[in-house]
Amino acid sequence: MTQIRHQPIAPTRTQWLASGAAIDAHRHDDHQIVYAGRGVLAVTTGAGSWVAPGTRAIWVPADTVHAHQAHGDLELHLVGLPATVNPLGLRSPAVLAVSPLLRELIIAYTRTEDDGSPERGRLRAVLLDQLRVSPQQPLHLPAPTAPLLRTLCDMLRADPSDGRTLAELGREVGASARTLSRLFRGDLGMTFPQWRTQLRLHHALVLLADNTPVTTVANRCGWSSTSAFIDVFRRAFGHTPGAHPR
Template sequence: MTKIRHVQVAPTRAQWLAPGAGIDAHRHDDHQIVYAGRGVLAITTDAGSWVAPATRAIWVPAGTVHAHQAHGRLELHLVGLPATENPLGLDRPTVLTVGPLLRELILAYTRPPHDDSPERERLRGVLLDQLRASPQQPLHLPAPRDPRLRALCAILTADPADGRTLAALGKEVGAGDRTLTRLFKSDLGMSFPQWRTQLRLHHSLVLLADDLPVTTVAHLCGWSSASAFIEVFRRAFGLTPGAHRA
């Protein structure tokens, strides 16, 4: 059984992670904001995974067991907040929109020195104000509990471009499409098409971090054309795949 590291104080710092590097499963007694200034960050918990490009940050509540994974060379920024201070009132990991001002505040706040100066306190106050105003984004890829659903999701995770219908996939995992439709709603809180689109978006971020061409990424993730992929990506992340890479 893997030992989960317990960190009492969530750190506030900036660090680089090499492509494919990670931080093993751990938990801390504080809340934490996790942000990728460059590269793509993935966070995994028992409840599923969250992937965030540079236009998004991830809120990790106190006590949440989680692991970090870098895709591309990752410029990781961590902001720790006391468990008594929850500006968003969130009790589960959540993806937040990061606009230009919030991005600069996170970058500035995670740079040394980490002291108790009046200037740093003012910076922290503005950062919290911007967090309160930050829209939440539905970019969570939930993890299934039902074994039939786990088997189906594993098939698509191994090949997001698999375009088979739910009925065809159900034959492989031993469940009818009506049963699977019900399980997606009850177990994952979303429909099968919503989950598959979410999976493909997550996978596309990983492939873009590896510098694959946009057309190749679209094909590997199951979109019929690059233009269809670009439109879905833009709606989800607020920018095109090319702008995201830049």
């Protein structure tokens, strides 16, 4: 069994991770904000995975076992908060929109030492205020618990471009489309098309972090055309893949 590290205090710092590098499963007694100033960050827990490009941050509540994965060279900004300080009121991980102001606050706060000065205290207060008004983003890819869904989802993870219908996939795993549709809603809280779109968006972010051309990304992720991919990507992230921060 993999040893899960317990780090009581969640650090506040900036660090760099090379593309493909990982931080193994661990937990803190503190909450943590995790932000990628450069590259794309994936955070995985037992409940699924969250992916954040440079316009998003990930909220990791206290005592959540989680692991980090870098896609592209990653400039990682970590903000630790005591368990008694929860500006979001959230008890599960979430992806948050990062405004230009919040981005600069996170970068400034994680690149300086905590000297206990009034200036740093004011910086922290403004950062918390901005977090409170940061909207959540639907970028969670939940992990299935039902064996049938695990088999099906593993197939799609291995090839996000797989365009088979739920009925066609069901014939391979030995279940009807109706049964699988019910499992998706009950086990994952979303429909099959919603889950597959999330999977493809996650995979697209990873490919873009490796400087893969947009047309190639669209093809590898299963969109019918580059324009269709650009449209879905823009609606999810607020900008086109070509303008995606790396």
